[in-house]
Amino acid sequence: MTGIEFYTNGHIVSEADSMRQKLGILAKQYSATSAIIITDAGISELGYVNIAQQALQEADVSVVVFDNVVADPPIEIVESAIGLARDNQCDLIIGLGGGSSIDTAKIVALYPNDFQSVNDILDRDISGFKKLPLFAIPTTAGTGAESTFVSVITAKNGSKKAIYTPKILPDVAILDATLTLKLPRHITAATALDAMVHCIEAYTSRTKKNPISDALALKGLQMLWNNFEKVLNQGDDIDARADMLLGSTLAGIAFVNASVAAVHGLSYPLSINFHIPHGHANALVMCGVFTFNLSEATPLYAELARAVMPTQTAGMTDLDAATSFISQLKMFLENSGLKYRLSELNITKNDIPALADIVINTYARLIATNPKDMTLEEVTAIYEEIA
Template sequence: MSTQVILPRVMQIGAGASEQVPAVLESLGCSRPLIITDKMMVELGYAGIIQSRLAEHNLSAEVFDDTVPEPTVASIRAGVERVRSGSYDCIIALGGGSPIDSAKAIGILGKFGGEMRDYKFPRIVNQAGLPIIAIPTTAGTGSEVTRFTIITDETNDEKMLCVGIGFMPIAALVDFTLTLSLPSRITADTGIDALTHAIEAYVSRKASPYSDSQALSAMRLISPNLRRAYKNGADQEAREAMMLGSTLAGVAFSNASVALVHGMSRPIGAAFHVPHGLSNAMLLPAVTEFSIPAAEERYADCARAMGVAQQSDSTELANQKLLDELHALNDELQVPTPETFGIDRSEFFDLMPTMAEQALQSGSPGNNPKVPTAEEIVQLYERLW
């Protein structure tokens, strides 16, 4: 059985990779980029640095900075209007997962029209939108190397998963120096997001030898360096390892898909505005414990790759060490429960059946080693409280 692998055409990885924007544009035959980012990237000067670098090569780029932390249909519509009002031939997506996810959606809708709902899964979007050069500034989502985007329909709080080659950036410039200014909370949330990507890709029913190699490498990089980056944001060695680990995890799950954690995470984020990485972190220990009986050897491999279990440990012991580590990680990185995050209890419990159905409709739980029923998902939500 063969495995199809989808990657950006160009990948530049390492310190200073983001400085290669002009050369990448030239190699792609593009000269009229629109920078899609958020206001923080403008305030920190990162968008201006890209503009200056382009100006040195007689290129100019306008900026659209009205993306939002969890992209919505309305925020995407504003970006599409901006694209259609200009004569841009490509998009530079600068920022964390939200600006990059926004750029993916804007690139498709800006070229082909329609509404975001027209492109949600199970439709597979293989048409090429405007070329996207992705420059991530967080070590977490891996969106720079994935064929996914997630957009929230604010009319019903549904997080719509959109899938296909059309959402894959044409180039990814992965520069860990852009993460050095990240605050500890974002470092923690995005880091656990990346770890979740790696674990879920490895235990996914769609895993392959290729995705396995990327996922295990990602775990080896992320696990020993997440705490270091969280405690000392200036630790360049840890930051570099986290950034590469995040990208490898993105490659892994883009080709093997995510599973139950992500399926359950999206409805929490949409209904209660919990950052995506944080809701993943809330779920990871409980979902892992639920899933281990269906993939004991696979989860034990994860524990060993993360360095929390020895090669000589039994499968059972390795899995217990994995669960202990996931709980300890949440404690050390101060991951809240839904209650301590500030979610209203009655609202959370009332929405559980709806969130369970939305999780199942996303398709991600179907990739889980143990495929849950709606009732089992509700029980897992209850455990989180």
């Protein structure tokens, strides 16, 4: 077996109402005196920021709030958050919200180091940087950002840029399922399918698949799969919400150590060019990519199928089990209420050649980790299937 290097959070708390009950305690464990909460306006409106502020203030930690994060945060937004943290000499950075808020917080946690602009560190070795204590509190069960060491932001030219280093791994992940109870159905569905893709791509990664990530991906997928329809149809089921949130975190740990692949490669242009939310974009292309991969990945998809559909796949050949697995994913998407044709999202067949070209020329690294290589024509065909 090849060598393995594996990274994960030092401390994970998975408990309902844990933000209210334990955030202040954890902050004092890190000797915090001044915290910045990085979030978006929607999370502020839900009252979650007030809960976090109160918990910190009761622990004698002063608090400032930056709630201007937007999806796929541009560098300018990140730098504004850094400015607020610097001005208040914050010694604890908290990302509260979806992946964009947590990804922003990861970069803000580097602010004591010598750089004037985030642009200065995009292609720089920052392994020697100091990082302030970083807490991640997700409000969706999908991105896994609370357990990953990658931050994806938008450069000034509109392209997605990633800072990818264990240096930015959150120290503490607080998984409080009460924060996901108010999620609308479409966000619940999109983020859950995103997390499932993380598990599946980690388990089938051509380059970094390993026994630790396999175990986490398998368990994460089981938790997500078994609770998906519950959270869509009974959104107030706190136990199902808690399982989805933990499953998403397990998925995040798995994929950041094993890598994602072509589903992400095909989804990124949809998000960047047409502003399709990341989880929804992954859900759109996942079945086409998985079907394309069958000639190389059938045994692995069959293993996943038997783990999540043991009764339905009993006695099936690997190919039948793998095909049934992909069919069920397609049913999840179609029954979720999400749009699942490009034409429903104002993407025409005329747009497809440019999208395929971006995949091949910009996201080749994600094709390299896919179980099977893809040509420009094959990427085009996958898009055309869902046109």
